[in-house]
Amino acid sequence: xxxxxxxxxxxxxxxxxxxxQAAIDLGNMGYRxxxxxxxxxxxxxxxxxxxxFPTNDCAICILAPKMRECFDHADVTTHTxxxxxxxxxxxxxxxxxxxxxxxxxxxxRCTGCGECLFKCPVKVPNEFNMGLDKRRAIYMPFLQxxxxxxxxxxxxxxxxxxxxxGNCAKVCQAGAIDYAQREEMLELSVAAVVLATGFDLxxxxxxxxxxxxxxxxxxxxxxxERLICASGPTHGHLExxxxxxxxxxxxxxxxxxxxxxxxKPYCSAVCCMHATKEAILAAEHYPELKPYIxxxxxxxxxxxxxxxxxxxxxxxxxxxxxxxxxxxxEDGAGNPVLWYEDTDSSRVKSLTVGLVVLAQALLPSRGNDxxxxxxxxxxxxxxxxxxxxxxxxxxxxxxxxxxxxxxxxSPQDIPDSVTQASGAAARVAEVLAGQAGKVNAx
Amino acid sequence: xxxxxxxxxxxxYCFADCGVCEGYCPVARQEPTxxxxxxxxxxxxxxxTALLSGDDIWRCRSCGRCSYHCPAAVDFLSLIRELREQxxxxxxxxxxxxxxxxxxxxxxxxxxxx
Numbered sequence: 001x002x003x004x005x006x007x008x009x010x011x012x013x014x015x016x017x018x019x020x021q022a023a024i025d026l027g028n029m030g031y032r033x034x035x036x037x038x039x040x041x042x043x044x045x046x047x048x049x050x051x052x053f054p055t056n057d058c059a060i061c062i063l064a065p066k067m068r069e070c071f072d073h074a075d076v077t078t079h080t081x082x083x084x085x086x087x088x089x090x091x092x093x094x095x096x097x098x099x100x101x102x103x104x105x106x107x108x109r110c111t112g113c114g115e116c117l118f119k120c121p122v123k124v125p126n127e128f129n130m131g132l133d134k135r136r137a138i139y140m141p142f143l144q145x146x147x148x149x150x151x152x153x154x155x156x157x158x159x160x161x162x163x164x165x166g167n168c169a170k171v172c173q174a175g176a177i178d179y180a181q182r183e184e185m186l187e188l189s190v191a192a193v194v195l196a197t198g199f200d201l202x203x204x205x206x207x208x209x210x211x212x213x214x215x216x217x218x219x220x221x222x223x224x225e226r227l228i229c230a231s232g233p234t235h236g237h238l239e240x241x242x243x244x245x246x247x248x249x250x251x252x253x254x255x256x257x258x259x260x261x262x263x264k265p266y267c268s269a270v271c272c273m274h275a276t277k278e279a280i281l282a283a284e285h286y287p288e289l290k291p292y293i294x295x296x297x298x299x300x301x302x303x304x305x306x307x308x309x310x311x312x313x314x315x316x317x318x319x320x321x322x323x324x325x326x327x328x329x330e331d332g333a334g335n336p337v338l339w340y341e342d343t344d345s346s347r348v349k350s351l352t353v354g355l356v357v358l359a360q361a362l363l364p365s366r367g368n369d370x371x372x373x374x375x376x377x378x379x380x381x382x383x384x385x386x387x388x389x390x391x392x393x394x395x396x397x398x399x400x401x402x403x404x405x406x407x408x409x410s411p412q413d414i415p416d417s418v419t420q421a422s423g424a425a426a427r428v429a430e431v432l433a434g435q436a437g438k439v440n441a442x
Numbered sequence: 443x444x445x446x447x448x449x450x451x452x453x454x455y456c457f458a459d460c461g462v463c464e465g466y467c468p469v470a471r472q473e474p475t476x477x478x479x480x481x482x483x484x485x486x487x488x489x490x491t492a493l494l495s496g497d498d499i500w501r502c503r504s505c506g507r508c509s510y511h512c513p514a515a516v517d518f519l520s521l522i523r524e525l526r527e528q529x530x531x532x533x534x535x536x537x538x539x540x541x542x543x544x545x546x547x548x549x550x551x552x553x554x555x556x
Contacts, residue, residue, distance in 0.1 A: 209511060260513035296458045326465020326511060341464035346477055348470040
């Protein structure tokens, strides 16, 4: 019996949860998959999260096996620290050029032991921990990184910028350091492309109007995720920035930059729930802590989401305040003071809390602008990949053979992104089945 | 006239109980019954009678913090000026109570009188 496996190759852009799911699904169908990830590791944004809603499952515990499954899959080739630079051709016969950026580390030799980290003299803000601590110029993005290999940050390495140091090469027992490494170009023939570039964080004035950057104890939700995470910079202790004390109360402010006509008019889709999760985590860590959530309207639309919100109120003493705060000031002890209208009573009130957490708007990956030109797929008004028919073909871009899934095409949470990723993989298989004669002949 | 100042898509945000304007309003902190959000909502719904005959539209100090921070980009300064002009034309009792300050208060954006 046996069904002849598909002979075509598929390109997946982005190594987050959506990209990995699409790659694994396609690999399991027998396609040859090339996954291209810009950063040195698989994982994407989900790797930075502490827990996931509405079950409070540990994010990395779900993600790490997925990263391994993707990387080790016999039919999936993962290209990390790589970027797509050109895509020509058409459905069934695309030619992709992928730039492999030099890591200055021979990945065949590097064991990821970390000896080099101790000797590197350069300290750089650690982007994985939202700049809350420092990493070295040679680094692995996070503990569970896949592949477990070092990368040298070429713009900060003293050997590469000034020609003096060489410490990592001296201590590396595997002889993996290679300062002479050059970038390489990879030519791939693929039949279809799946875009899964995820999201970036929107900052700017939306944050500073709430005192971010000026008031030390006003932080972003992503910073909170790293603080409350056991593998984060404070080992899971919610130390507020001003004095490293544990706050007695935390106010979560929703819609910071989203649902705002001066910033991003759309709803970022996940903040009501991640604030609820974060409030529960804070209450779980510290039985004395009082969490507040300031929201406009509660968008708990997923399965079990509203029950989660109710549990936050009944079991974790989370107070929901229906209001969008106005001004935030700072008292003498560094505590943020919120001025807001309690819209239930229509009275102006003030509240002093130990820490403020801003749910900043999420926007499609900043790389989408350039990628849109490369793959020939237009963006919508807000920078998401445009989907022509949201109802009938929700993963099809306007270019035949190019599909988009996850946050890069519209705001959505992790389960929806995974669903779309599997959907995109199925669409690739469906479209390529129709192209079978063409693909096999090529 | 008012419709030009508050479009339906802007009102959508007010009706979602936002309240940023009031969180910034210095008058509301002193006078708890003053609510810029409720003025916008009443004007948008066309409930002008109470607005024009009442004192609320004269309590605004035209500092403009609400307009600056409004997520729906509602131009509260222009709205309050328009409401004051309509109240002046009606010669309401509330207008009489404002005395001489009212006429100065509606010049320009309302701030140059000071």
